[in-house]
Amino acid sequence: MSPSHTPHRLLVWDLPTRLFHWALVILVIAAWFTAEMSDDLMDYHAPLGYGVLTLLLFRLAWGFVGSTHSRFSDFIRPPGEALEYLRDMKAGRPSPYLGHNPLGGWMVACLLLALLAQAATGLFASDEIMNEGPFYHLVSSETGSLLTQAHEMIFNLLTGLVALHVCAVLAYRLIKRENLVLPMITGHKTLQGPGPEPRAASLWLAILLLAASGTLVWALVVLA
Numbered sequence: 001m002s003p004s005h006t007p008h009r010l011l012v013w014d015l016p017t018r019l020f021h022w023a024l025v026i027l028v029i030a031a032w033f034t035a036e037m038s039d040d041l042m043d044y045h046a047p048l049g050y051g052v053l054t055l056l057l058f059r060l061a062w063g064f065v066g067s068t069h070s071r072f073s074d075f076i077r078p079p080g081e082a083l084e085y086l087r088d089m090k091a092g093r094p095s096p097y098l099g100h101n102p103l104g105g106w107m108v109a110c111l112l113l114a115l116l117a118q119a120a121t122g123l124f125a126s127d128e129i130m131n132e133g134p135f136y137h138l139v140s141s142e143t144g145s146l147l148t149q150a151h152e153m154i155f156n157l158l159t160g161l162v163a164l165h166v167c168a169v170l171a172y173r174l175i176k177r178e179n180l181v182l183p184m185i186t187g188h189k190t191l192q193g194p195g196p197e198p199r200a201a202s203l204w205l206a207i208l209l210l211a212a213s214g215t216l217v218w219a220l221v222v223l224a
């Protein structure tokens with residue numbers, strides 16, 4: 001086999017990004033469960049929301065200083081590039097990407113923004129019976145009820161985005177025969193032939209950023 005065709009294992013998703021993703025999945029599902037399934041579980045809903053917010057603040061920072069393919073600059077491409085990728089995909093010849101492809105990159109951006117809006121509106125929400133977010137008392141009751149409605153509506157949007165996201169992952173598996181889930185677990189993808197080695201960011205930096213994000217959320221909630 002010529003060196004240009006030697007399979008090459010590359011670390012595409014660093015550990016912090018993988019832990020972020022699966023922790024996010026667990027917390028979002030648990031937050032939905034505690035809000036929808038029983039009033040008794042509502043006490044856990046806000047702490048789960050603070051957890052989601054902590055993860056999101058961490059991920060926003062990691063998007064600037066994380067490993068190569070975790071950076072926003074790697075996957076938020078001009079919209080024209082995303083449309084070109086869509087055209088190429090329809091024609092059955094999409095270019096391969098190690099990280100998020102240009103279309104997937106916009107999907108990730110939408111997911112992160114919707115999750116951020118979901119968590120932020122929750123801080124101001126109230127069911128006007130027993131449960132209210134820590135910032136609810138800072139706004140008028142009209143604004144509070146508007147933000148509560150927004151919190152519920154954004155969740156519907158988020159459900160749609162997550163469904164689309166999971167369908168896209170399944171379509172890759174069934175149509176392109178590419179397993180995207182395994183790399184989100186192990187971190188690795190195999191490249192046929194040589195390619196630039198992604199730059200790995202420090203794990204200590206990730207721990208520091210996660211601690212800073214958690215402290216910020218804790219301070220916001222306690223001081224409100």
Ligand code: HEM
Pocket residue numbers: 017020021024025028029059070099100101104108111112162165166169180181182184
């Ligand atoms: C609450 C549900 C979910 C949410 C909110 C969510 C959110 C996200 C986000 C934000 C990313 C970008 C990761 C990053 O760059 O930091 C991502 C990527 C990814 N997610 Fe999910 N996800 C969810 C469920 C799932 C499920 C159930 C699967 C498995 C079927 C999955 C598989 C993946 C994969 C494979 C990627 C990488 C896609 C690629 O290679 O470009 N996700 N997800």
